[in-house]
Amino acid sequence: MANTISIFDTTLRDGTQGEGISLSADDKIKIAQKLDLLGVHYIEGGNPGSNSKDIEFFQRVKHLKLGAKITAFGSTRRKNSLAEQDSSLLRIVESGVPAATLVGKSWDFHVHTALQTTLEENLAMIYDSFAFLKRNDVEAIFDAEHFFDGYKHNPEYALSVLRKAQDAGADWIVLCDTNGGTLPSEVHDIVTRIRMELNAPIGIHTHNDCELAVANTLAAVQAGARQVQGTINGYGERCGNANLCSIIPNLQIKMNYRCVSDDQLQSLTNTARYISEIANVHMPVAQPYVGNAAFAHKGGIHVSAIMKDSKTYEHIRPELVGNKQRVLVSELAGQSNIISKAQELGLDINANNDKTKEIMERIKDLEHQGYQFEGADASLELLLRDAFGEMKEIFKLESLKMIVEKTNGNHMNAEAIVKVNVEGQTVYMAAEGNGPVNALNNALRKSLEQFYPSINDFHLSDYKVRVIDEKDATAAKVRVLMESTDFKNTWNTVGVSNNVIEASWEALVDSIRYALLNMSRIDNAMDEPREQFGLVNH
Structure with a gap:
């Protein structure tokens, strides 16, 4: 590979600013470990003092043996103050992180409007803050916020901001397209010019408001940027950040740059889907490289x-x-x-x-x-295997009852009662749920778990109902699509009926059939029967 690109992941910080994404400290620890296995070089964990979750994360992550550099996030010191007395900067140093990213203004419009200070004071804020980090032996990364807009409006001042950070000892100068409105040709031209003006290595941080975050990142690398910042699955504020799941393979496979090892690259799809599960955000089926429909x-x-x-x-x-x-x-x-x-x-x-x-x-x-x-x-797959006589009946439904009850002032509750025959034994089981499908799932799993303990190794992750014949109103036929996962693999099943409960039952039974079939192949040490599995639905 001709050149090495440093991968800076900000899923745990910028990614959590996306709508609908909220991560606990436990979630952040799990994701950090997964990102480290992927081989990213920097993992930005958040602000060490901004909230209790981030405080807990930085306390716990210190005890993990990670290859990536855990990076704290903050901003330059407050105006008309001292860096040594800035609480945000002090918390970064006290957290013990090896690296920190500070965001600072590079657009004169923002200096006047957002900070409401002078251009000179903004330069002093940048210099003092980075000098403070370097005095405390912290690797310092400058995220020049709104740089491209600032450069197009006032190139001399935008460049002076970068030089101040460089003079103070910043290890990386990262050019940010914060509003996501710059075109790839503009990014390439501007990064090319900046490279000629600075000695410090350049990074790129783009947002996806014009669907160009990945393209802009690649253009910046072609122009000389050597650090790329982004998030897994493109999570982030508004339209999201640059998607590392597209950037990494594009750089490594298409453009001959080195980002991670080949073995680590092979874990990209698993990483994307794992983090999607932890974040509880459904992955787009057509997402390039890692989506279920990508190939x-x-x-x-x-x-x-x-x-x-x-x-x-x-x-x-x-x-x-x-x-x-x-x-x-x-x-x-x-x-x-x-x-x-x-x-x-x-x-x-x-x-x-x-x-x-x-x-x-x-x-x-x-x-x-x-x-x-x-x-x-x-x-x-189950349909094809059934046609070839490869499936074995492992349970037979004898009866199923549903009770849905709502009393005045209380939530509606559901109870499912199933009677099944498993390997010649009749099992009668009842279970409650917050809805009919949840109750069905709980009752069927409880019926089977004593025979097949591995049934607890997977769970339902998505459930969709589609009305097929809208003209029939409440008597219409419906299609239920169910997604299940064991955190390593994801599979989808379907059921169709005029009754949504029956359609859900079909999809649920297929989900369990498929899971047990594949688990029997993988784990030859299981105590369950070695024959291929199958379930019969009557």
Whole structure:
């Protein structure tokens, strides 16, 4: 690799400013450990004194043996004061972090309007603050806020701000497109000019308000930036920050820069999905590189081609980033899709096999009824294995009852009562939930856990209901899509019925069938039966 790029992750600080994202101290510790395994160089944890969660995080993270530098965040000293007496700067030093990022104003408009001070005092605030950090042996990173807007409005002053930080000993000068309104060509030109003016290494911090954060980051690197700041999955305020899940593979695979090791790059998809789960934010299915559909193929012509050579419709091998190729099967798909999917599962099938046509007709019939398999890979796999006689019945439903009760002034409660036969034994179980589906899930799991303890190793992570025939109003047929995860893998199942409870039951049963099937393959030491699993739904 020609050049090394320093990866600065601010998921735990800038990322948490995104709408709907709130992380506990425990969450932040888990994410920091995952980021460290990915190989990022800096992990910005937040402000050591801004809130109790950040205080706890910095106290606990000191005891972890991480390769990344834990970095604190703060701002330059208050106007007309001393750095040595600034509480924010003192807390950064007292936290014991090896590195700190200070944000300072580089746009004269912000100096006058936001800080309400003079241009000279702003320069003094920057110099004093970085000199203070360096006197205390802290690696100092200057985030020049609104730099590109400031440079376009008053280039001389914006440059003088950078020089002040450099003169004070700042180790990195990071140019920020804080409002996210700069174009890649502008970023490239400005970074090129700044490189000629400074000795300190340059970083780039962009926001995604014009859908250009990744492009702007790459343009800055091409112009000479050697640190990139961003977040996993692009989390951040407004439209988000630059997405490291796209930046890292683009730099390393496409542009011949070195960011992380090849093995660490292969953990990128797992990292993105893990952090999505911790943050409780659903990942976009079409997210480049790490999304579930990033290497998914539906068109019959496409599938026929990738079966010959995946390069025909894939720009990289998905394994490079820890993702995998997926072939989607629907009523629009051709035989190539069925053959590819079956071969992927190790099933004996070919283009002249009558079984292929039979399965194709079965899928078309089910999709006519409202099923959708392109978004439910797990249900599709079970359908194919059922067709080839590979599934084993491990329980049979004998009866199911639902009780939903609401009393005056109380929340509505649900209770599910299931009677199932498991390996010849009748199990009768009741469980409550905050809704009918939750109660069903709890009752079925309790029925099976004594036979299959691994059922507790996964959980439902998303649930969607789609009305298929809107004209039928409350009697309409509905489709339920269920997502489940064990934190390493995610799978989707589908159920369709005129009754939302029955549709949910179908999707729930498929989720458990699929989980037990795959756990039986992975863990050969389990005490559960070694036969392939299957559940029958009546």
